[in-house]
Every structure is written in structure tokens, then in C-alpha cells.
Amino acid sequence: MTKNCGYVALLGRPNAGKSTLLNALLGTKLAVVSNKPQTTRNKILGVCSEGNSQALLLDTPGIHKSDNLPKMNQVMNKVAWSVLKDADLVCYLIDVTNGWHEEDTLWLDGILKKFEKKLLVLATKTDKVKIEEVEHGRQNIVNRFHDLIEGVKSVSELKCQLIGDFPLMVSSKRPTEVASLRNYILSQMPEGEWLFGEDDLTDRPxxxxxxxxxxxxxxxxxxxxxxxxxxxxxxxxxxxxxxxxxxxxxxxxxxxxxxxxxxxxxxxxxxxxxxxxxxxxxxxxxxxxxxxxxxxxxxxxxxxxxxxxxxxxxxxxxxx
Ligand SMILES: Nc1nc2c(ncn2[C@@H]2O[C@H](COP(=O)(O)OP(=O)(O)O)[C@@H](O)[C@H]2O)c(=O)[nH]1
Ligand SMILES: [Mg+2]
The missing domain is CATH 3.30.300.20 (K homology (KH) domain)
Structure with missing residues (x-):
């Protein structure tokens, strides 16, 4: 039987919910979570295996825009971008309760034009606010993404392939939503031998x-x-x-x-x-x-x- 295996990059601004989603997808605590931005310092790989498919999820430090970053944050930014090179699927997270941010325009513009990857945009933390506010946040993300695409001169400029709902709404606190996202991610993995054992959870000691x-x-x-x-x-x-x-x-x-x-x-x-x-x-x-x-x-x-x-x-x- 053919096997599938691929890398998934979890990207987004600090505090978007990347580490929480990684832990939820794995069903264990691997990445550090706090309500302070920039908690995650390094890339962390989590392994998700089911049926014939294995997804290697890469949590990253949030990406920052600033010209005057300390050395540590410069390296953290580079780590986040380096993960993109390896990824078969990019999951870009936006906190629906905070809405779209200028940095999202910047990063998504870069990702769309530079990388031939599948791109899934996720609106996170949908459990945190009332349904009307979630809908408001969703609409804001749709509109701002539309503005971004309008600004692109020709479709051939776009290298990424958008997949799934846009945006895909998810709460890391709701197990059924996490499970269906997990299945969806696994279904998108390219053909390939598994790189980790069935019971492995991470490459980190x-x-x-x-x-x-x-x-x-x-x-x-x-x-x-x-x-x-x-x-x-x-x-x-x-x-x-x-x-x-x-x-x-x-x-x-x-x-x-x-x-x-x-x-x-x-x-x-x-x-x-x-x-x-x-x-x-x-x-x-x-x-x-x-x-x-x-x-x-x-x-x-x-x-x-x-x-x-x-x-x-x-x-x-x-x-x-
Ligand atoms: N209510 C709720 N809070 C969340 C969710 N995802 C993340 N958070 C909270 O948002 C904060 C930042 O999450 P974290 O995963 O560290 O964000 P990261 O910087 O993108 O890795 C933490 O306080 C989390 O508990 C979610 O789906 N629902
Ligand atoms: Mg984190």
C-alpha cells in the first residue's frame, strides 16, 4: 500500500495559537504555550501518524516585522522562514478575535508569491468570542485577503495553491474540530515513505x-x-x-x-x-x-x- 508523508509549517503572528494547535493536533504537550507573544523560540517538530499518512508538523516562533530586532529575534525570524522551504503544506494562522493585521498582509503576500506550496488559512480561537464576533472576524479576513489578491498584478504571480475552506475556522479547544482538521491535513500529504515511527511524537529529545x-x-x-x-x-x-x-x-x-x-x-x-x-x-x-x-x-x-x-x-x- 502506498504511504504518504509530508511537512506542515504552522506559521502566523505571535500569539495566533500555533503552539496550542500543535499540542491539540498531537494530543500531548510538546510546545510551550503562554498568553505572552514569542513564547516559542525554536522550531519544534511534532509527528502525527494515522492510517497510511504521516504529517510532520513544524511549530515556529512567530514572525515579526521590524528593522531593529535583537539578535535572538532575528534568528527566530529566520527559523520561521526556513521552515517554509521544507513544507509541503503551509498552515497560516490568524487569531479571529484579533482579526487581520498588516503583518499578515506582508507574510501572506510573500508566501503566495514565493513558494509553490499548498496553503491553508486558518482562523483560530473561534471558541473565545460570540458567534457574531466570529463571523465579523471571518468576514474581515476574507475582505482583507481579497484586497491582497486584488493587489497582485497577474494570477501567474501566485505560486501557492489555496486549499480547503477560506478561512478554515477552528478552535484548538474543541476536540471534534481539531480531529477533522487533523484528518484533512493528513489527507493532503504527498506520497512518500514515513520518516518517523508510528509511535514517535517528536524529533526533540x-x-x-x-x-x-x-x-x-x-x-x-x-x-x-x-x-x-x-x-x-x-x-x-x-x-x-x-x-x-x-x-x-x-x-x-x-x-x-x-x-x-x-x-x-x-x-x-x-x-x-x-x-x-x-x-x-x-x-x-x-x-x-x-x-x-x-x-x-x-x-x-x-x-x-x-x-x-x-x-x-x-x-x-x-x-x-
Ligand atoms: N480560547 C482559546 N484560546 C487559545 C486557542 N488557541 C490558543 N489560545 C491561547 O492563545 C494564547 C497564545 O497561544 P500560543 O499557542 O502560545 O500562540 P503562538 O504564539 O502562536 O504559539 C495562549 O494563551 C493560548 O492559551 C483557542 O483555540 N481557543
Ligand atoms: Mg508558540
């Missing part, structure tokens, strides 16, 4: 996913700015009897940041540790002993070597 789970708690428990300057490195990860021992270092940029992470008499670090341990135990389905340390590495988010060492973040142009 367990320790990467665990570092991300700890980082998620830091995102949730700290204020707006600081989390972007923080990395988590797993120093020890060992299974002993029924317990997994994890020792991790939280890397911050400044002494003052260290103080904030540790909190009064260590209270913040303790609370991050407790919630991270609960989340890790749920993910690993076993008891976890977690130790956290905080270390200052000044300027790490501007230094390519340290970005690679602490955040596993490499400039795709340098790697290939």
Missing part, C-alpha cells in the same frame, strides 16, 4: 521538551519583559527506579534578573519549581525530583554561540 516545560512556568510566573531573556539548560536528567532526577540551570542576562527570578527569600523560584515539577510529572507520567539553579550570563541573547548553547537556537543560514 526528552530533555529538550522538559527544558521547555520549565521555561513555560517561568513565562507564566514572571512579568511581561523578563522571560524573553531567559533560557533553561538541563544539566542532569536521569531515571532512577521510579523517579526522574532533573537538575536545570535558569540562565539570565543580569544580576537584577537573577534577583527577580529567585524572589523574596527564594519564593518565586520555589513556586516556579513546584509548578514545573507538577507539569513534568504529568508529561513524563512518573515522579520527578527537580532542582533549579540560576546563573547570570550577560549578553547571551546577543551572542550567537551562547544562543546555540543555551537556547539550542542556530541561524539556519549558518547551519545549512
Amino acid at each position: 526528552q530533555r529538550f521538551v522538559c527544558a521547555e516545560i520549565i521555561r513555560e512556568q517561568i513565562f507564566r510566573q514572571l512579568g511581561q519583559e523578563l522571560p524573553y531573556k531567559i533560557a533553561v539548560v538541563i544539566d542532569i536528567f536521569e531515571n532512577k527506579n521510579n523517579v526522574t532526577n532533573i537538575s536545570a540551570t535558569i540562565v539570565v542576562e543580569r544580576d537584577s534578573h537573577k534577583g527577580i527570578v529567585i524572589g523574596k527569600k527564594g519564593s518565586r523560584l520555589k513556586s516556579i519549581g513546584t509548578d514545573a515539577r507538577i507539569s513534568l510529572e504529568r508529561h513524563l507520567d512518573r515522579k520527578v525530583f527537580l532542582e533549579l539553579f540560576v546563573k547570570v550570563k550577560s549578553g547571551w541573547t546577543e551572542n550567537l554561540n551562547m544562543l546555540s548553547e543555551y537556547a539550542d537556537l542556530q541561524d539556519p543560514n549558518d547551519v545549512n
Whole structure:
């Protein structure tokens, strides 16, 4: 029997719901989710297998428009675009509760003209607002996309092939909608041998996913700015009897940041540790002993070597 296998890029502005959708499609927590934009730092591959078809879903950092981005965000942008090259299907997510944004015009214009891919536009978070508002958001996306196409000089300029409903309405919180989207994505995969085993969920090692789970708690428990300057490195990860021992270092940029992470008499670090341990135990389905340390590495988010060492973040142009 022929097998199908392909790459699916999840793209869209920060906070559009990419990581939440990836987790929902996989039925497990793989990618970090928070209500702060730019939580996802790296590309994360999730494997979805069913029947004859395998879809390799690539979650990406949100793409940003700005000329003056710090080094870390420049690399994050490049990671997002590099994913497009590999993709057989591009899922472009727009938060229906926020509507279309100028950046959507910019990215979709680029994708439509440059890439010979299938393109599925998704309107996300449809559960979040009343039906009338969802319809309003949908209409806004249709109109703005129409404006975008009107601006294209000739149809031959368009390389992408739009597929599915436009936009396809989905809530990651509604299992039936997620399941039908999953089936649809699987049905669009090109012929090809499977690249992963039937039970594989990701190409990332367990320790990467665990570092991300700890980082998620830091995102949730700290204020707006600081989390972007923080990395988590797993120093020890060992299974002993029924317990997994994890020792991790939280890397911050400044002494003052260290103080904030540790909190009064260590209270913040303790609370991050407790919630991270609960989340890790749920993910690993076993008891976890977690130790956290905080270390200052000044300027790490501007230094390519340290970005690679602490955040596993490499400039795709340098790697290939
Ligand atoms: N109600 C609702 N919230 C969602 C949905 N998808 C994402 N969110 C929330 O939107 C925020 C951003 O989601 P996230 O997946 O991190 O966005 P990303 O930056 O595109 O990866 C988080 O607070 C999520 O819980 C959805 O379908 N429904
Ligand atoms: Mg994300």
C-alpha cells in the first residue's frame, strides 16, 4: 500500500495559537504555550501518524516585522522562514478575535508569491468570542485577503495553491474540530515513505521538551519583559527506579534578573519549581525530583554561540 508523508509549517503572528494547535493536533504537550507573544523560540517538530499518512508538523516562533530586532529575534525570524522551504503544506494562522493585521498582509503576500506550496488559512480561537464576533472576524479576513489578491498584478504571480475552506475556522479547544482538521491535513500529504515511527511524537529529545516545560512556568510566573531573556539548560536528567532526577540551570542576562527570578527569600523560584515539577510529572507520567539553579550570563541573547548553547537556537543560514 502506498504511504504518504509530508511537512506542515504552522506559521502566523505571535500569539495566533500555533503552539496550542500543535499540542491539540498531537494530543500531548510538546510546545510551550503562554498568553505572552514569542513564547516559542525554536522550531519544534511534532509527528502525527494515522492510517497510511504521516504529517510532520513544524511549530515556529512567530514572525515579526521590524528593522531593529535583537539578535535572538532575528534568528527566530529566520527559523520561521526556513521552515517554509521544507513544507509541503503551509498552515497560516490568524487569531479571529484579533482579526487581520498588516503583518499578515506582508507574510501572506510573500508566501503566495514565493513558494509553490499548498496553503491553508486558518482562523483560530473561534471558541473565545460570540458567534457574531466570529463571523465579523471571518468576514474581515476574507475582505482583507481579497484586497491582497486584488493587489497582485497577474494570477501567474501566485505560486501557492489555496486549499480547503477560506478561512478554515477552528478552535484548538474543541476536540471534534481539531480531529477533522487533523484528518484533512493528513489527507493532503504527498506520497512518500514515513520518516518517523508510528509511535514517535517528536524529533526533540526528552530533555529538550522538559527544558521547555520549565521555561513555560517561568513565562507564566514572571512579568511581561523578563522571560524573553531567559533560557533553561538541563544539566542532569536521569531515571532512577521510579523517579526522574532533573537538575536545570535558569540562565539570565543580569544580576537584577537573577534577583527577580529567585524572589523574596527564594519564593518565586520555589513556586516556579513546584509548578514545573507538577507539569513534568504529568508529561513524563512518573515522579520527578527537580532542582533549579540560576546563573547570570550577560549578553547571551546577543551572542550567537551562547544562543546555540543555551537556547539550542542556530541561524539556519549558518547551519545549512
Ligand atoms: N480560547 C482559546 N484560546 C487559545 C486557542 N488557541 C490558543 N489560545 C491561547 O492563545 C494564547 C497564545 O497561544 P500560543 O499557542 O502560545 O500562540 P503562538 O504564539 O502562536 O504559539 C495562549 O494563551 C493560548 O492559551 C483557542 O483555540 N481557543
Ligand atoms: Mg508558540
